[in-house]
Amino acid sequence: MQQPLAFRMRPTKIEEIVGQQHLVGPGKIINRMVKAKLLSSMILYGPPGTGKTSIASAIAGSSKYAFRTLNAATDSKKDLQIVAEEAKMSGTVVLLLDEIHRLDKTKQDFLLPLLENGSIILIGATTENPYISINPAIRSRTQIFEVYPLSSADIADAINRALTDKNKGLGEYNVQLADNALDFLSSATNGDLRSSLNALELAVKSTEPSNNVIKIDLPIVEECLQRKSLNQDKNGDAHYDVISALQKSIRGSDTDAALHYAARLIEGGDLISLMRRLLVIAYEDVGLANPAACQRTVAAVDAAKNLGLPEARIPLADTIIELCLSPKSNSGISAIDNALTVIKKGNYGDIPLSLKDAHYKGAKELGRGITYQYPHDFPNDWVQQQYLPNKIKHDQYYFPKNNGKYETALGNQYLKLRQAQQKNN
Numbered sequence: 001m002q003q004p005l006a007f008r009m010r011p012t013k014i015e016e017i018v019g020q021q022h023l024v025g026p027g028k029i030i031n032r033m034v035k036a037k038l039l040s041s042m043i044l045y046g047p048p049g050t051g052k053t054s055i056a057s058a059i060a061g062s063s064k065y066a067f068r069t070l071n072a073a074t075d076s077k078k079d080l081q082i083v084a085e086e087a088k089m090s091g092t093v094v095l096l097l098d099e100i101h102r103l104d105k106t107k108q109d110f111l112l113p114l115l116e117n118g119s120i121i122l123i124g125a126t127t128e129n130p131y132i133s134i135n136p137a138i139r140s141r142t143q144i145f146e147v148y149p150l151s152s153a154d155i156a157d158a159i160n161r162a163l164t165d166k167n168k169g170l171g172e173y174n175v176q177l178a179d180n181a182l183d184f185l186s187s188a189t190n191g192d193l194r195s196s197l198n199a200l201e202l203a204v205k206s207t208e209p210s211n212n213v214i215k216i217d218l219p220i221v222e223e224c225l226q227r228k229s230l231n232q233d234k235n236g237d238a239h240y241d242v243i244s245a246l247q248k249s250i251r252g253s254d255t256d257a258a259l260h261y262a263a264r265l266i267e268g269g270d271l272i273s274l275m276r277r278l279l280v281i282a283y284e285d286v287g288l289a290n291p292a293a294c295q296r297t298v299a300a301v302d303a304a305k306n307l308g309l310p311e312a313r314i315p316l317a318d319t320i321i322e323l324c325l326s327p328k329s330n331s332g333i334s335a336i337d338n339a340l341t342v343i344k345k346g347n348y349g350d351i352p353l354s355l356k357d358a359h360y361k362g363a364k365e366l367g368r369g370i371t372y373q374y375p376h377d378f379p380n381d382w383v384q385q386q387y388l389p390n391k392i393k394h395d396q397y398y399f400p401k402n403n404g405k406y407e408t409a410l411g412n413q414y415l416k417l418r419q420a421q422q423k424n425n
Contacts, residue, residue: 005201006194008168009158011054012061018193019154020051020147030055030145034062041115041122043100043130043139046147047272049192052125053096055147059123060094067094072124073102080110087119100124101133108135115141149191149272156186158193159200170204175214181221188225190269199224243277251285255324262320266313274316275301281323289329289404293322327404338397349389384420394422 011017014024014034023030033039044052060067068083087093114120130144162169189195203216203224242264249257265274282297300319304312342348358369373383400411
């Protein structure tokens with residue numbers, strides 16, 4: 001039985017890994033581990049098809065250790081014992097344990113001493129957040145690394161490598177892949193290399209050659225991926241144009257336009273970009289005018305992550321409609337940007353002595369915190385005193401807007417306090 005292309009193209013050394021250069025690039029942590037031969041157990045977490053298994057395979061290949069793969073949900077303690085026996089015989093085994101978040105206590109108790117003595121180098125793979133889903137006993141004995149969806153350029157490189165590799169890839173087929181088909185194949189899977197390679201293999205092996213050349217065009221790739229191209233150009237401009245149009249439509253309160261652009265992203269399979277952009281829009285464009293809508297956007301994004309497509313479209317549609325129809329305010333982003341502008345210019349002065357840390361011996365002699373007045377000791381838990389450095393003590397960064405009941409109330413309170421604060425300055 002022939003193995004899938006994605007399996008065959010799996011890297012055997014660290015230099016062959018596609019993407020994840022923040023971990024495996026020159027001078028980065030996993031690369032350093034391999035080169036120094038000081039491997040330690042780790043957990044890799046991130047979306048499917050982003051290279052978790054490839055990293056484990058490359059670590060084993062680069063270090064010349066035996067490499068075994070098990071699944072925490074379906075493989076038994078007996079399977080772990082077989083790997084342990086092999087480690088006892090050969091010295092060290094790199095074990096990729098998929099779905100490590102589903103490791104039960106019996107298997108965990110068996111593994112822990114093997115991790116302690118280094119006979120098994122565990123590489124756990126999970127799509128779940130390990131800080132939430134993995135037992136602390138395992139977490140404390142591993143390093144946790146996040147892997148990210150691969151870029152279109154990374155996937156395109158892997159596809160071209162597969163098309164020219166005559167031993168493990170499709171080099172013997174004489175494939176001619178159209179540029180727009182390559183662009184779509186490398187961008188439509190949302191960073192999932194496995195899906196792209198498997199679709200490529202299906203396209204190549206199911207297409208009749210013409211004059212000994214297998215010509216793969218965009219419709220063939222669309223059929224094999226079961227997704228339609230949404231006019232993504234080679235440099236990704238169309239993709240970013242859609243995201244830009246989405247934000248500007250919500251900012252402009254055009255519900256139907258916003259739903260249209262969201263639908264483009266959903267149909268293109270780019271759920272991650274849609275969710276991230278909605279979080280940005282909520283806090284940048286709605287913000288203090290309707291903080292409850294911002295909180296509901298976070299909840300909708302969490303729900304969409306748990307549901308996945310196609311159901312994820314439902315909470316996202318609800319939040320898009322609410323953001324469009326909500327009052328808008330950009331006062332929050334404007335305020336922090338105003339403060340950052342001052343910081344970048346420099347020459348903003350020193351922190352007042354009364355505000356400096358006084359929780360150490362000798363602070364009093366340095367004048368730290370002596371004149372600080374504790375607001376909770378005063379009526380209404382407030383007292384007038386200077387907080388900004390002298391050089392910028394009259395600066396104002398936040399300019400409230402009256403675009404909703406919440407920020408109107410905040411703005412009135414801000415202006416009242418600022419007026420009192422500046423009274424004797």
